[in-house]
Amino acid sequence: MIKIVTLIGARPQIIKAAALSRTIKQQFSTRITEVIVHTGQHYDANMSKVFIDQLAIPQPDYNLNVGSGSHGKQTARMLEGVEDILLNEKPDYLLVYGDTNSTLAGALAAVKIHVPVVHVEAGLRSFNKSMPEEINRIACDHVSTLLFTPTLAGLKNLQHEGFNTDFRGNYTSDKPGVFHCGDVMYDNSLYFSKFSANHSTVCHDYHRVPDGFILCTIHRDNNTDEPGKLEALFSTLVRVFEITGKKVVLPLHPRTANVLERNLSSALYRKVRQGSAITLLPPVSFFDMIELERNCSLVMTDSGGVQKEAYFFRKPVIILRNETEWVEIVEAGAGRVCGTRHEDILAALETFTQTPPVEFPDIFGDGKAAEFICNTML
Ligand code: UD1
Ligand code: UDP
Numbered sequence: 001m002i003k004i005v006t007l008i009g010a011r012p013q014i015i016k017a018a019a020l021s022r023t024i025k026q027q028f029s030t031r032i033t034e035v036i037v038h039t040g041q042h043y044d045a046n047m048s049k050v051f052i053d054q055l056a057i058p059q060p061d062y063n064l065n066v067g068s069g070s071h072g073k074q075t076a077r078m079l080e081g082v083e084d085i086l087l088n089e090k091p092d093y094l095l096v097y098g099d100t101n102s103t104l105a106g107a108l109a110a111v112k113i114h115v116p117v118v119h120v121e122a123g124l125r126s127f128n129k130s131m132p133e134e135i136n137r138i139a140c141d142h143v144s145t146l147l148f149t150p151t152l153a154g155l156k157n158l159q160h161e162g163f164n165t166d167f168r169g170n171y172t173s174d175k176p177g178v179f180h181c182g183d184v185m186y187d188n189s190l191y192f193s194k195f196s197a198n199h200s201t202v203c204h205d206y207h208r209v210p211d212g213f214i215l216c217t218i219h220r221d222n223n224t225d226e227p228g229k230l231e232a233l234f235s236t237l238v239r240v241f242e243i244t245g246k247k248v249v250l251p252l253h254p255r256t257a258n259v260l261e262r263n264l265s266s267a268l269y270r271k272v273r274q275g276s277a278i279t280l281l282p283p284v285s286f287f288d289m290i291e292l293e294r295n296c297s298l299v300m301t302d303s304g305g306v307q308k309e310a311y312f313f314r315k316p317v318i319i320l321r322n323e324t325e326w327v328e329i330v331e332a333g334a335g336r337v338c339g340t341r342h343e344d345i346l347a348a349l350e351t352f353t354q355t356p357p358v359e360f361p362d363i364f365g366d367g368k369a370a371e372f373i374c375n376t377m378l
Contacts, residue, residue: 009102078105123154182365
């Protein structure tokens with residue numbers, strides 16, 4: 001029997017954790033014990049509890065309740081809390097997901113007290129260190145003992161950084177094991193899309209018919225916190241509605257909701273709130289999100305996870321960033337990197353409307369990434 005501590009904190013990590021917890025429960029319950037620690041980075045019920053309840057994730061054993069704050073303060077509070085828990089629990093591994101401040105704090109706390117770090121979603125790079133996530137993922141990868149890459153691009157990035165991805169033996173943080181295993185988010189989308197329609201009324205509630213709307217999410221700090229960029233994005237969304245006649249459905253991340261009125265011009269803010277072009281929703285549940293992704297005609301997003309889910313559900317995606325870690329989506333012709341540039345977004349919209357992508361090669365594994373991770377940890 002091995003004991004792992006799983007660290008969650010932000011919305012996408014809670015969702016990712018569902019795949020592993022489910023797999024442990026179904027296939028490894030006699031061999032793996034999981035202790036779940038929530039940092040409290042995300043804390044609103046619709047950013048945290050809804051996923052734990054809906055996706056049948058065990059209730060966290062600990063919640064550090066760190067809440068929001070500057071990068072330094074938030075990370076420091078997590079570091080202190082995670083260290084205490086690891087000293088108390090003495091696990092065989094600390095497992096962290098992705099690239100948030102929770103990921104970084106967990107990895108640093110663990111490696112310093114010689115708890116091996118398992119990094120799920122390793123190797124992704126934007127090659128843009130002005131993104132806090134890029135710092136978090138690089139630092140985490142370089143102190144990890146087991147690294148699981150969701151894509152081949154992730155594996156190649158680690159090779160370029162000097163990781164010996166062929167090494168098999170006694171893994172340590174100096175000689176880590178690197179494995180390409182597919183994406184736990186793909187595991188989840190395959191699994192939960194079997195149930196989502198029966199648990200979601202979101203399309204019905206907002207009168208959205210299949211292919212009759214465009215789904216959008218925006219939450220990256222460099223989009224939300226720069227008024228010029230936010231204004232450019234929202235005015236383009238209004239234009240997208242005028243061109244296509246399709247409403248833009250936008251579940252609002254709290255970061256975006258908090259700055260919308262301040263960072264948009266008052267005329268645009270009024271237009272957005274009035275709702276003829278854009279339907280603003282509070283953050284929605286995962287089942288609602290799957291149904292929105294499945295039924296929309298196109299996705300526009302700066303989210304990492306939503307880019308991938310667009311691909312899982314065979315929808316074209318306009319990426320509202322200047323680069324992406326999920327380069328295979330762009331290479332497959334199913335996504336286009338447009339930043340906040342009005343002309344680029346409208347050109348991509350035209351291309352995807354006239355010639356929708358039809359090829360969606362299997363670039364995210366076989367839906368069994370969590371099983372592979374469990375077997376490898378054992
Ligand atoms: C974080 C991650 C980002 C990830 C995103 C997923 C970092 C550096 N960023 O960004 O990589 O893509 O989560 O959603 O870790 N807030 C609330 N309620 C909540 C949570 C946040 O109101 O439950 C508000 C607060 O005003 C907070 C702001 O949102 O200051 C930003 O939250 P934070 O967790 O710092 O960063 P995210 O933008 O959510
Ligand atoms: N998501 C959700 N409800 C929403 C918006 C997103 O359930 O209102 C899910 C989405 O389906 C994906 C994950 O949250 O699984 C992505 O999280 P987010 O966009 O916050 O972060 P990122 O992936 O960019 O780190």
